[in-house]
Amino acid sequence: MYCSSRLLRYILCVISVICAVGGCLLIWYGAWLLESLEDQQRVGVLDHGEQLAAVLCILLGCVIILTSIFGCVALGRDSRTMLICHAVLLVVLLVVQFVFFSISFAASRDTLPDTLRQGFDDLWDPQHAGNSSLNTYEQWLHCCGRNSAEDYIHLDKELPVSCCLDLDCTKPLNLFMTGCELQFKDYLSAKTANFHSLSWFLMLTEFAGSVTTCYLVDSIRNHRDRVRFYN
The missing domain is CATH 1.10.1450 (Cd81 Antigen, Extracellular Domain; Chain: A)
Structure with missing residues (x-):
């Protein structure tokens, strides 16, 4: 059981690092989106909610990075409570990102500005x-x-x-x-393609992280119960 717990810790540590990198990429995407709005403003095109989307991407990226750091701290302290909180946070982030992905996907296919x-x-x-x-x-x-x-x-x-x-x-x-009409839809599809790929990558990673965290919490509990039993 000890070897299993140690392996799970290594896996969760790697997942946390990957999530942090994904959060940095999300922040970069939001910054790139804000910068690209300058071209629209030069020709007088109104913002189509891209500024709000860019800000949300940056905020979400920051939250993902903080969650990854929190997970590493929970691993270092070997705290079941913190690990459970980390698993819950990952699930919440997964749901939020799925909602963002659904809205972005629908907008890139069917939405035209007024x-x-x-x-x-x-x-x-x-x-x-x-x-x-x-x-x-x-x-x-x-x-x-x-x-x-x-x-x-x-x-x-x-x-x-x-x-x-x-x-x-x-x-x-x-x-x-x-x-x-076709050109605007192609424009939206091209702009959201990276976000969609990054969202799927982060959602799969967060799902794997939440599952691994749950297994680790159960492993820690079993190990401590066994130690108390033999002592």
Whole structure:
């Protein structure tokens, strides 16, 4: 039983280190997300909740690191109470991350910002002469119309300069052919791909850590009961 307890301690120590590294990566992702918002602000695109997501990622990363440190302290003190608290914290973090993952996954597949939806509505409105919100997205994402540049042609509307590279429509090759709906979804998918991979990695690691902690607590209890019995 002693060898089993020692092995479990080694495993839990490694898991704690891995969780701490994952927490650091989550903090880095949140910082990168905040930095990437500067490009949106330059062209006047509104924040789509990315700033809040970035802050939550940084906070979650900090909590994961603190939980890992707490687990190492619990191992060093060989405290059953602290180890049980550590297992509970890991389960709570797992649930929170699963909720974040579900929201992020759903948003990357189906969600469009209200400003972009309004731009699409204005595009199909024959009475609407301008389309500033859609033009902003076209310039930012290098796209044109909702489905493609043909949207303007079918609606007998003049192609805006935002549909062309460097706002220069004199050259046919400068025209953006991809629609903004698909381009925005690709943008979200690309931004959330790293978060989704990191979330799965952390959730599996935290699950393994909580299970290992429970086995270690049971092993410590059995060892102490055996010592008291023989003494």
